[in-house]
Amino acid sequence: METSPARKVAFFTLGCKTNQYDTEAMQEQFVKKGYQVVDFQEYADVYVINTCTVTSLGDRKSRQMIRKAHRTNPNAIIAVVGCYAQQAAEEVLSIPGVRVALGTRNRSKIVEYVEMAEATESSINGVEDIMKVREFEDTPIESFDGKTRAVLKIQEGCNQYCTYCIIPYVRGPIRSRKPSSVLSEVQRLAEAGFKEVVLTGIHIASYGKDLGDTSLLELLKAMHGVSGLERIRLGSIEPNLLTQEFIDCVRDLPKVCRHYHISLQSGCDATLKRMNRRYTTGEYREIVHRLRKKMPDTAITTDIMTGFPGETDEEFEETYNFVKEIGFSKIHVFQYSPRKGTPAASFKNQVSPEVKEKRSRELIELGHSLELAFMKSFVGKQVSVLFEEEHPDMKGLYEGYTEQYVRVTAPGGPELAGMILPVEIYEINRETNSLEGRVVR
Ligand code: SF4
Structure with a gap:
C-alpha cells in the first residue's frame, strides 16, 4: 500500500528570542501531527509566520514574508501568528493567502486552526482579547536538536x-x-x-x-x-x-x-x-x-x-x-x-x-x-568557553562563547562541541569580532 507523502510546513520568525521559542514550540506541534518541516524558501503546504510589531519595520517585514510565502505556493495555507497579528488581525487576514490569524495566545492549537481553515475552505480569526488572559500558556518543548x-x-x-x-x-x-x-x-x-x-x-x-x-x-x-x-x-x-x-x-x-x-x-x-x-x-x-x-x-x-x-x-x-x-x-x-x-x-x-x-x-x-x-581586557588571560560549532569559513577552527557572551575561536574539531574548556586568549580578530585563542589542555 502506498503511503501519501508527509505534508510540509515552513516557518519564519521575526523579532525577539521569545518569538523564537514560540516558533519551536509550534514546530513541535506540527511534527507530532506528522508534518515535515522544510526551509522557508521551499515549497510547503503550510507557512507559519511568527510576527513582530515592536517597530513599523517589524510590521513591514511581516507583510513581506507573508507575500513571499504566497508567491512560493499560492495554494498554501498561511497562518500569521504573534504580535502583529494580535494588533491588526483584520489587516493581516486581508493579505492574499492568509487563512489563519492567531495572536499571542492559542499557539498550542495552531495545527487545529490550520486544518480547520483547510477543511472549511475559510479564513479564521483566532485572535482573542489578550488583556483578559491571566494564565501562562504552557507550550513545553519536548524534543530538541543537538545544540549546546x-x-x-x-x-x-x-x-x-x-x-x-x-x-x-x-x-x-x-x-x-x-x-x-x-x-x-x-x-x-x-x-x-x-x-x-x-x-x-x-x-x-x-x-x-x-x-x-x-x-x-x-x-x-x-x-x-x-x-x-x-x-x-x-x-x-x-x-x-x-x-x-x-x-x-x-x-x-x-x-x-x-x-x-x-x-x-x-x-x-x-x-x-x-x-x-x-x-x-x-x-x-x-x-x-x-x-x-x-x-x-x-x-x-x-x-x-x-x-x-x-x-x-x-x-x-x-x-x-x-x-x-x-x-x-x-x-x-x-x-x-x-x-x-x-x-x-x-x-x-x-x-x-x-x-x-x-x-x-x-x-x-x-x-x-x-x-x-x-x-581587549581578555587578551593574555584564560577564559572558559562553551564550544558550539565549527567556524563557518575556516576548517579546523571551532567557535564558542564565554560566560560574558564574547565569541571565541580556537583550533580544534568536532570533539570540542558541547564542551566547556579553558582557552588562553592571544588576540582579537577584528574581522570576525571574536577573540582568538588556544585550548589549554
Ligand atoms: S512596556 Fe515594553 S519596553 Fe517597557 S518594560 Fe514592558 S516590554 Fe519592556
Missing part, C-alpha cells in the same frame, strides 16, 4: 506600560510559567546534552509576581541544582531587579553567567521620565557599581533608543556621555518608531528621521569602541 545552548521561555506579558511600547497591549498582563514546568524542561534539556539555557520572556524581571510564592531568584536557585546544566543566562532585565540581595545571591550561583543585559533606553533622566521608565540614571549607575563590585568580570550590555519624542541635542548628549561612562560591553541601538495606540505616538516634538539616524550612527560607533575595549 537552548532558549527557555519562562514568562509572558508586561505591566510596565513604557509610553513608547506596544508590547503590553499585544502580549497582555504578566503571566509566569509554573516553576515545576520550567524545571522539567530544564531537566529534559540537560539530559539532551544542553549545557546552557537562556531564560527569555517579555519581562522576566517580573517572573513569579502573579504566582505569589516565587521569584526569578528562587527559580534561578532551583535551576542551579539541575545536574548537567552548566550555564544559565538571563535575557534582558530591568535595572530594578538587581537589588543588593539579588546580587549577593547570584554571586553564589556560579552557573548564572556573568552577563547582564540591563535595559537602559536613555541615559537622560528627563527622557526616561517621558518614557515612563521607572529608574533614574543615578539609580542605574548605582546598580552597575554594585554589580561590578561583587562580580568584577561581569559583562553589562544594553538597549538604547534614539530619537524619542522631545529628545533634544542636549538630552542625546547626556545619553551619549552616560553610555560612555558606564562602559557597556555591547549596546543595541534602535530608533524610536511611533506605535499607534501608545501615548508617545501623539507626543509633541517628534524627532526627524535624519536626526534619529545621525544619533544612532554616533551611538553605534561608540558601542563598537566600547566593545573593543572590553574584548
